[in-house]
Amino acid sequence: MKALKTFKLGGIHPQEYKISADKPIEVLPIPKTVNIPVAQNLGAPSKVVVKKGEQVKTGQLIAKGEAFISANVHASVSGKVKKVDEVLDTSGYKRLAVTIQSEGDEWEEDIDTSEEIKKEITASQQEIIDKIQEKGVVGLGGATFPSHVKLKVPEGKTAEYLIINGVECEPFLTSDHRLMVEKGEELMVGIELLKKGLGVEKVLIGIENNKPDAIKYLSEVASQYENIEVQPLKVKYPQGGEKQLIKALLGREVPSGKLPIEVGCVVNNVGTAYAVYEAVQKNKPLVDRVVTVTGKNLEKPCNLQVRIGTPVQDLIDKAGGLPEDTGKVVNGGPMMGKALTSLEAPIVKGTSGVIVFPKGEATRVTQKTCIRCGKCVEACPMGLEPFYLAQLAEKELWDRAEENLIMDCIECGSCHYTCPSGRPLLDYIRVGKPNVGQMIKNRGN
Amino acid sequence: MEYIIIIITAIFVNNIVLAQFLGICPFLGVSGKVSTSVGMSGAVMFVMTIATIVTWLIQNYILIPFSLEFLQTITFILVIASLVQMVEIILKKVSPPLYQALGIFLPLMTTNCAILGVAILTMQNDYNLMQGVVFAIANAIGFGIALLLFSSIREHLDLLDVPKGMRGVPIAFVAAGILALAFMGFAGLV
Amino acid sequence: MNQWQNFTKGFIKDNPVFVLLLGLCPTLGVTTSAINGLGMGLATTFVLLMSNTVVTLIKNFIPVKVRIPSFIVIIASFVTIVELVMQGFLPALFEQLGLFIPLIVVNCLVLGRAEAFASKNDFISSVLDGLGMGLGFTFALTLLGAVREILGSGAIFGWDFVTGDGMLVFVLAPGAFIALGYLIAIMNKFNKAS
Amino acid sequence: MDKLVISGSPHVHQNTSIPKLMYMVVIAMIPAMLVSFYMFGLGALRVFLIAVLSCYLFEYLIQRYLIKGPITINDGSALITGILLAFNVPSSIPWWMMVVGALVAIGMGKMSFGGLGKNPFNPALVGRVFMLISFPVEMTRWPKPIVSREYFSFAGVDDKVLDTVTGPTPLGVLQEKGVEGLSQTSNYADLMLGQMGGSMGEISAIALVIGGLYLLFRRVISWHIPVAYLGSSFALAAILWFANPTQYADPFFHLVTGGLILGVFYMATDYVSSPISAKGQIIFGVGAGVLTILIRVFGSYPEGVSFAILLMNAATPLINNRFKPKRFGHKPAKAA
Amino acid sequence: MSKQKKPESTFPNMVLALFLVTMIAGLALGGVYVVTKEPIAAAKKAKLENALGKVLPEFDTIKNKKVPAYNGKDSLVFYTAYKSGSKVGTAVKTYTEKGYSGRFEIMVGFTPDNRIENTAVLNHAETPGLGDKIDKSKSDWSKQFNGKNPEQFQLKVKKDGGDVDAITAATISSRAFCDATKRAYETYEKEGGVK
Numbered sequence A: 001m002k003a004l005k006t007f008k009l010g011g012i013h014p015q016e017y018k019i020s021a022d023k024p025i026e027v028l029p030i031p032k033t034v035n036i037p038v039a040q041n042l043g044a045p046s047k048v049v050v051k052k053g054e055q056v057k058t059g060q061l062i063a064k065g066e067a068f069i070s071a072n073v074h075a076s077v078s079g080k081v082k083k084v085d086e087v088l089d090t091s092g093y094k095r096l097a098v099t100i101q102s103e104g105d106e107w108e109e110d111i112d113t114s115e116e117i118k119k120e121i122t123a124s125q126q127e128i129i130d131k132i133q134e135k136g137v138v139g140l141g142g143a144t145f146p147s148h149v150k151l152k153v154p155e156g157k158t159a160e161y162l163i164i165n166g167v168e169c170e171p172f173l174t175s176d177h178r179l180m181v182e183k184g185e186e187l188m189v190g191i192e193l194l195k196k197g198l199g200v201e202k203v204l205i206g207i208e209n210n211k212p213d214a215i216k217y218l219s220e221v222a223s224q225y226e227n228i229e230v231q232p233l234k235v236k237y238p239q240g241g242e243k244q245l246i247k248a249l250l251g252r253e254v255p256s257g258k259l260p261i262e263v264g265c266v267v268n269n270v271g272t273a274y275a276v277y278e279a280v281q282k283n284k285p286l287v288d289r290v291v292t293v294t295g296k297n298l299e300k301p302c303n304l305q306v307r308i309g310t311p312v313q314d315l316i317d318k319a320g321g322l323p324e325d326t327g328k329v330v331n332g333g334p335m336m337g338k339a340l341t342s343l344e345a346p347i348v349k350g351t352s353g354v355i356v357f358p359k360g361e362a363t364r365v366t367q368k369t370c371i372r373c374g375k376c377v378e379a380c381p382m383g384l385e386p387f388y389l390a391q392l393a394e395k396e397l398w399d400r401a402e403e404n405l406i407m408d409c410i411e412c413g414s415c416h417y418t419c420p421s422g423r424p425l426l427d428y429i430r431v432g433k434p435n436v437g438q439m440i441k442n443r444g445n
Numbered sequence B: 001m002e003y004i005i006i007i008i009t010a011i012f013v014n015n016i017v018l019a020q021f022l023g024i025c026p027f028l029g030v031s032g033k034v035s036t037s038v039g040m041s042g043a044v045m046f047v048m049t050i051a052t053i054v055t056w057l058i059q060n061y062i063l064i065p066f067s068l069e070f071l072q073t074i075t076f077i078l079v080i081a082s083l084v085q086m087v088e089i090i091l092k093k094v095s096p097p098l099y100q101a102l103g104i105f106l107p108l109m110t111t112n113c114a115i116l117g118v119a120i121l122t123m124q125n126d127y128n129l130m131q132g133v134v135f136a137i138a139n140a141i142g143f144g145i146a147l148l149l150f151s152s153i154r155e156h157l158d159l160l161d162v163p164k165g166m167r168g169v170p171i172a173f174v175a176a177g178i179l180a181l182a183f184m185g186f187a188g189l190v
Numbered sequence C: 001m002n003q004w005q006n007f008t009k010g011f012i013k014d015n016p017v018f019v020l021l022l023g024l025c026p027t028l029g030v031t032t033s034a035i036n037g038l039g040m041g042l043a044t045t046f047v048l049l050m051s052n053t054v055v056t057l058i059k060n061f062i063p064v065k066v067r068i069p070s071f072i073v074i075i076a077s078f079v080t081i082v083e084l085v086m087q088g089f090l091p092a093l094f095e096q097l098g099l100f101i102p103l104i105v106v107n108c109l110v111l112g113r114a115e116a117f118a119s120k121n122d123f124i125s126s127v128l129d130g131l132g133m134g135l136g137f138t139f140a141l142t143l144l145g146a147v148r149e150i151l152g153s154g155a156i157f158g159w160d161f162v163t164g165d166g167m168l169v170f171v172l173a174p175g176a177f178i179a180l181g182y183l184i185a186i187m188n189k190f191n192k193a194s
Numbered sequence D: 001m002d003k004l005v006i007s008g009s010p011h012v013h014q015n016t017s018i019p020k021l022m023y024m025v026v027i028a029m030i031p032a033m034l035v036s037f038y039m040f041g042l043g044a045l046r047v048f049l050i051a052v053l054s055c056y057l058f059e060y061l062i063q064r065y066l067i068k069g070p071i072t073i074n075d076g077s078a079l080i081t082g083i084l085l086a087f088n089v090p091s092s093i094p095w096w097m098m099v100v101g102a103l104v105a106i107g108m109g110k111m112s113f114g115g116l117g118k119n120p121f122n123p124a125l126v127g128r129v130f131m132l133i134s135f136p137v138e139m140t141r142w143p144k145p146i147v148s149r150e151y152f153s154f155a156g157v158d159d160k161v162l163d164t165v166t167g168p169t170p171l172g173v174l175q176e177k178g179v180e181g182l183s184q185t186s187n188y189a190d191l192m193l194g195q196m197g198g199s200m201g202e203i204s205a206i207a208l209v210i211g212g213l214y215l216l217f218r219r220v221i222s223w224h225i226p227v228a229y230l231g232s233s234f235a236l237a238a239i240l241w242f243a244n245p246t247q248y249a250d251p252f253f254h255l256v257t258g259g260l261i262l263g264v265f266y267m268a269t270d271y272v273s274s275p276i277s278a279k280g281q282i283i284f285g286v287g288a289g290v291l292t293i294l295i296r297v298f299g300s301y302p303e304g305v306s307f308a309i310l311l312m313n314a315a316t317p318l319i320n321n322r323f324k325p326k327r328f329g330h331k332p333a334k335a336a
Numbered sequence E: 001m002s003k004q005k006k007p008e009s010t011f012p013n014m015v016l017a018l019f020l021v022t023m024i025a026g027l028a029l030g031g032v033y034v035v036t037k038e039p040i041a042a043a044k045k046a047k048l049e050n051a052l053g054k055v056l057p058e059f060d061t062i063k064n065k066k067v068p069a070y071n072g073k074d075s076l077v078f079y080t081a082y083k084s085g086s087k088v089g090t091a092v093k094t095y096t097e098k099g100y101s102g103r104f105e106i107m108v109g110f111t112p113d114n115r116i117e118n119t120a121v122l123n124h125a126e127t128p129g130l131g132d133k134i135d136k137s138k139s140d141w142s143k144q145f146n147g148k149n150p151e152q153f154q155l156k157v158k159k160d161g162g163d164v165d166a167i168t169a170a171t172i173s174s175r176a177f178c179d180a181t182k183r184a185y186e187t188y189e190k191e192g193g194v195k
């Protein structure tokens, strides 16, 4: 057998625990209330356009993205706006959100809610981009970057490849996997739309080899299209990181501090492609997404289609309730996700999973002294020296941290994962990055 | 061959700092940072070579012919002190970049016993002028190597939490001692 | 500062070796035994005392710009005197101390005291400072020499109190660094406590 | 429900720890340890016990009374230092010298810098070289394997017997008598199995290689330093040998004698005192290999491994500054 | 503090001050030099005579000459000793480059019947506790040379097939000592011994 492609530098292979991989996507019933934060995307928060007491329909615009990098937000249920106020978000910060008391499920008229797959593409390139913007589509791979911005290739650059990220390299998570297996046809249409929007010819879909059913099925579907190729990849974290994915698929290296377009690529998550399909073909805004609810001791791990704004508690109830010995609940994957402070926090556009950890695995081991074993360096996919960056951050030597490329860190956590001394390297680096960023900014002025 | 022996002896076997104990103060004083230690080594090489040439000429054409060897110490130190002044003035005019690099280290040379020490050792060893020059350069290289190794060790130690009692000078000396231990491996290399 | 302090500060509080870190080359170079340390210390003390004395006497007759050259000439003269006298009357010790006698002239301790103290203070203070610093230097060298001799040769001032050898490292170069490192650590602790 | 635990990502952790790594190194050293017990008998056991116990004791005392920090003697690193120190001395070493060596290794080599992870130099080697230079007579008197073992007991042995049961190491013979001297004394099978004079842990190349392969296989160490070290010393020895086989010993001889294999797998690879990046480790290995052979062939010490590794330890911070890992998204030229 | 006016740093002032300082220093030094000249010469002579006295039988007059060494680059100094006009022995100041710490010099005294009367180390930098045992003040090792005729007594350590017992763990110094002695003897032989 030919060796599978993957990226060369660094990387780790944590235990996979894809326990919900064969659970079909179920639709979670509409919650009683939703809290929809208005700043769900990377970039500027959007401006709220509804008032307390107003009656809204599902899919109605409730916050408008006005800045260049920002995105529209839509009501995910129909009902009455109970308040426009700050609520605790998934990471425990207060954020402005629109709370809606749901009543029935009445959709905006122009939204096509049928199951029928609409393959024919009628929209022009500009119309596709406009639709994506209008319907609030953002990247569902985690960074929630507004997708319409990505489609506008900057002057002087050309996009050569559209890369669809079906890697799902984080342990536990299976939402992208299920989407690929169940919605292959729609996905392809979404990809075609993105292709047209970007004006590129070639598409590569990267999928890790631990999802053979998805690889097989998507290859079949893709064969009906031109220039869409499914590329199986060796399992290795963080292959889903766009820089690593491009390296794995094409051998190209995105230069430090630059975007993928520098090497002629645009990367989109499979969830994003699906959302694009819905936005353009069905006129449906991004009001729901697939979320994996999982954990070793959870009674019924599952993949759920969830309205944005649904409290995490609802999802966990659906999965059989919180086990006795729960120690930690994480929003996102175990490598990059954030620990939840409260189960009342709402699901947002960027939530790909909710993972429940038992007590024994919730607390970190006490950190010991660094023995300079170099395992973190070996693991770092960016070729950094995490132990050294952590030391520099600890001693607040920001200029040396910058020289040693602290800003290149993609916060994948591989370093912390491997460290035999249990050093929270990424924590130190996270403290360092804003300081270094500030220093660079001050220098600019 | 004879020159190679002089070079290897001066750099490794009888390293000026680690075995002969000359130039310890700059060794300790400027070894906190790698960048300054490079500048210092450059300045030492420059002054040491010139000083050896000039003192050699004085020794062999003035002091010995007139039987004034007992004035060696006083003439050498005056020569070195004025030489340093002159080098400073000339460098400033002729090569500003070099002056920029070495400038702040030059005044320290007057009280650097490595310079005077090498000049005196050259006379004690009865070297001819060429041997003296090679000897001076080799010693400067030996100084540079020791300083470079040592400053990078110290820079490394600065990031770690050395116990309070040992922090700073004491641990620097212990590290220098271990470095000197390691250099003993070169014994008998020539 | 009273005169008593001018004299005593050099022993512990401002010890030239342990605290000010001056004159390190001879400190490391000659202290293979206590007697060598003592000899070197006394030679340096003589130069220090005499140069401080002369400098404080003539300080008012020397223009500022030629201060340093004049000091160097004065110091070098006393060093040469020490050299000549030792060569004539203590040839064995002179051979042991070797290169480090002429090097007293560049000992930053000597020039440093002339420049920083004697050229600014009155006669009595300068003399006491020179003597105190010199004796502090002597104390440090003798102590280091004694430690190295005890550990390295199992002897003190030439008197063998154990048969056989000690840990040879301490009479060699690495031992000088190591012993001084730990002595400074101990002195630091001592200074902080008092 | 209790409060949820909050912590930054990642939320999963590989199942390793410092003691686990350290004990794997200890396991890797067991074959060589058994060989030394077989060859040198009770005398060897005596030295091992003294070395290990003193290392533990000094580490404990210093942490407890001088540093006054947490006590971490159970992390296994003092055990490694103790074993390696014992590996590096002859089994006839007087007990108090071994104690001094342990004090120097742990006290000066390690704890003075702050303990595990802080020391720029390999503690066991600091102790060993200190002993070699302080006690040159006792450190270069090598009991003959098997022949000597009945003479050694826990009490040590008296000087009269010593002279009859000690002999030179193959490298010592090389130093004294040159290549002809060797041909009478050694055959390769003996050298590989440990039938030669030497320090306790260095004699059996085979036992050491078995442990080394185990470490590589368990990924405790990476291949860079061992391969670069072995390769460069072999290459340099081979060049000299081709140039003049009557003056210089053949390269295989250099590989299997002295402490080369011991140094290559167990001491040059010490994480704390060796470079981090792959490139840096290769430079380190090549430097150590070249220095080892230079010292053996041209220096006055018959063996150069300890010095070579210590010298490269000294260069390690510099190497770490110069040779960074391959950076993602930077041109290779710039990374150097 | 001292409000006294210092001389301005004008050029004449500076030159004058420096000149005066140097003058006085020079005079003082000259004085000390004159005073110590005698003792220094005496000390040097005493050292040489001391060494000669150790390696030669009693004598009253010394004549010295330089002789090129039979090998090596330097020449050796021969001190021929006379008592009441007749030769009683020759001391050879010889050297070796092979010491553990490089070069050292020794003096070897020969009696007219070509035996080694005695040896003395003039200077060395061998390791204390090891190589310094070549010096009589540290050990009796070098006494084994006394009274030996190098014709019968091979000046090599036993390891190298000679007759000299090496110092334990200091073979290198022992070898070097033999090297220096041999150089003295061979040169002495070439010169025709005590003619």
Ligand SMILES: Cc1cc2nc3c(=O)[nH]c(=O)nc-3n(C[C@H](O)[C@H](O)[C@H](O)COP(=O)(O)O)c2cc1C
Binding pocket: A042, A139, A141, A142, A143, A144, A145, A149, A150, A151, A152, A154, A241, A242, A243, A259, A260, A261, A266, A267
């Ligand atoms: C400040 C900023 C500006 C960006 N601008 C663009 C852009 O102009 N075009 C584009 O295709 N992607 C752009 N991106 C998106 C990135 O390519 C990337 O997809 C996004 O940061 C999420 O990546 P991640 O999930 O790997 O972190 C931008 C991202 C950031 C943070």
Ligand SMILES: Cc1cc2nc3c(=O)[nH]c(=O)nc-3n(C[C@H](O)[C@H](O)[C@H](O)COP(=O)(O)O)c2cc1C
Binding pocket: A138, A139, A140, A141, A142, A143, A144, A145, A165, A166, A167, A168, A169, A170, A238, A239, A240, A241, A242, A243, A267, A268, A269, A270, A272, A273, A336, A410, A411, A412
């Ligand atoms: C360490 C790391 C791992 C990632 N893993 C994945 C992944 O497995 N799947 C994915 O779609 N995006 C992943 N991302 C996000 C991608 O880098 C990239 O932002 C995304 O694919 C862009 O698509 P989107 O804008 O449609 O979200 C990861 C990012 C990082 C930094």
Ligand SMILES: Cc1cc2nc3c(=O)[nH]c(=O)nc-3n(C[C@H](O)[C@H](O)[C@H](O)COP(=O)(O)O)c2cc1C
Binding pocket: C168, D132, D133, D134, D136, D140, D300, D301, E100, E101, E126, E127, E128, E130, E131, E132, E166, E167, E168, E169, E170, E171, E172, E173, E174
């Ligand atoms: C620090 C140190 C200093 C040494 N000094 C000398 C010395 O001055 N003279 C000498 O012959 N050997 C000296 N040696 C020993 C030599 O390295 C070598 O082991 C010895 O000469 C071999 O001779 P052997 O066969 O008598 O043991 C010294 C060794 C060490 C470790």
Ligand SMILES: Cc1cc2nc3c(=O)[nH]c(=O)nc-3n(C[C@H](O)[C@H](O)[C@H](O)CO)c2cc1C
Binding pocket: D021, D022, D025, D077, D078, D080, D081, D082, D084, D110, D115, D116, D117, D118, D119, D121, D122, D123, D124, D125, D220, D221, D266, D267, D268, D269, D270, D271, D272, D273
């Ligand atoms: C692969 C490996 C090799 C080691 N080698 C040594 C060694 O040569 N000497 C030593 O004292 N400790 C060694 N240790 C133990 C420990 O890392 C060492 O004591 C540290 O230098 C103490 O800070 C080793 C540990 C590991 C994991």
Ligand code: SF4
Binding pocket: A141, A142, A167, A168, A169, A170, A171, A173, A238, A240, A241, A333, A336, A352
């Ligand atoms: S890391 Fe990012 S890409 Fe990989 S599975 Fe998690 S969310 Fe998906």
Ligand code: SF4
Binding pocket: A379, A380, A381, A382, A383, A384, A385, A386, A408, A409, A410, A411, A412, A413, A414, A415, A416, A425, A426, A429
């Ligand atoms: S978190 Fe940053 S430093 Fe750590 S491995 Fe990932 S990229 Fe490297």
Ligand code: SF4
Binding pocket: A369, A370, A371, A372, A373, A374, A375, A376, A377, A386, A387, A418, A419, A420, A421, A422, A423, A425
């Ligand atoms: S993995 Fe941990 S112990 Fe090893 S070098 Fe990195 S930070 Fe240090």
Ligand code: SF4
Binding pocket: B022, B023, B024, B025, B026, B111, B112, B113, B114, C022, C023, C024, C025, C026, C106, C107, C108, C109
């Ligand atoms: S001159 Fe004095 S202070 Fe300067 S290096 Fe030499 S001894 Fe040290």
Ligand code: FES
Binding pocket: A409, A410, A411
């Ligand atoms: S992904 Fe946010 S800083 Fe890199």
